[in-house]
Amino acid sequence: MNTADRSSLDSFLKHDIIKNIYFNNPISCADLSERVGKSIPIVTKAISELIDTGHIIESGHAASTGGRRPQVYTSIHCFCSNGSVICPDKDF
DSSP states (O other), X not given: OOHHXXXXXXXXXXXXXXXXXXXXXXXXXXXXXXXXXXXXXHHXXXXXXXXXXXXXXXXXXXXXXXXXXXXXXXXXXXXXXXXXXXXXTXXX
């Protein structure tokens, strides 16, 4: 896979993650992984990049079902328009 294709897939994945966070706010990495159909390590990497660029933030922990409570994420500066999530002043 060439760099342009990988970049396009990364961009699509990040948009899909933001969309899922927007509509399922807040949501854990494991739930995001299941919803977007990618592995937890791939989703974790994308989440870290989205946090670094200011698209999403860590917003606390979910309730425990036994074991460690999962970190949950929230989108910021994003809104929905005709089923698409738009993040003004943000570009990936």
